[in-house]
Amino acid sequence: xxxxxxTPSHQVTQMGQEVILxxxxxxxxxxxxxxxxxxxxxxxxxxxxxxxxxxxxSEIFDDQFxxxxxxxxxxxxxxxxxxxxxxxxxxxxxxxxANQETQYFGPGTRLLVx
Amino acid sequence: AQTVTQxxxxxxxxxxxxxxxxxxxxxxxSDYYLFWYKQPPSRQMILVIRQEAYKQQNATENRFSVNFQxxxxxxxxxxxxxxxxxxxxxxxxxxxxGNKLVFGAGxxxxxxx
Numbered sequence: 210x211x212x213x214x215x216t217p218s219h220q221v222t223q224m225g226q227e228v229i230l231x232x233x234x235x236x237x238x239x240x241x242x243x244x245x246x247x248x249x250x251x252x253x254x255x256x257x258x259x260x261x262x263x264x265x266x267s268e269i270f271d272d273q274f275x276x277x278x279x280x281x282x283x284x285x286x287x288x289x290x291x292x293x294x295x296x297x298x299x300x301x302x303x304x305x306x307a308n309q310e311t312q313y314f315g316p317g318t319r320l321l322v323x
Numbered sequence: 324a325q326t327v328t329q330x331x332x333x334x335x336x337x338x339x340x341x342x343x344x345x346x347x348x349x350x351x352x353s354d355y356y357l358f359w360y361k362q363p364p365s366r367q368m369i370l371v372i373r374q375e376a377y378k379q380q381n382a383t384e385n386r387f388s389v390n391f392q393x394x395x396x397x398x399x400x401x402x403x404x405x406x407x408x409x410x411x412x413x414x415x416x417x418x419x420x421g422n423k424l425v426f427g428a429g430x431x432x433x434x435x436x
Binding site: 246253265300316 | 424
């Protein structure tokens, strides 16, 4: 069964460093998402992406964050200058269509900022 | 703003018995989707079941079923014949506007053998 994959599974970085989290969505899906979950808290939407553009973003997704689809298979989330509060689990998700379509999640990347 | 409320931080069930997890949500829209996701200790988010608001029939997936009460804005998950592998955090989520899933705070389900 097709699934969303994410790399790395764990990442430890120093405050102020840049990190890139990678995702490979399900191959026939066209809509891609990033969510994050700070330990012990609820899952929060960050951004949705379609046709090489951001379609929606939350207040959390400030100028420190960016997303890109550098090729036909990868979808990346970049955090330019990490802060301690960026420590969280980051989930990538994809869906075949937009608007009320089921989103399938990857296994997540656990980011720890020291 | 959309809100999803899960009022049970933690629930326990005996193996082979039935448990119901509660969820309420807030919207003035008539067309939307609701989901239950399971998050085991590995922290992966696994889709359990989904319900389209326009459908009157409650969704069912094997041992998992929902009780969708649209007027009451309630969407509970029933797990029958509970198994040890069902132990996890369960999140209720709504998809009302655009592509943004809004999650509840989660319910930890413990299964006792």
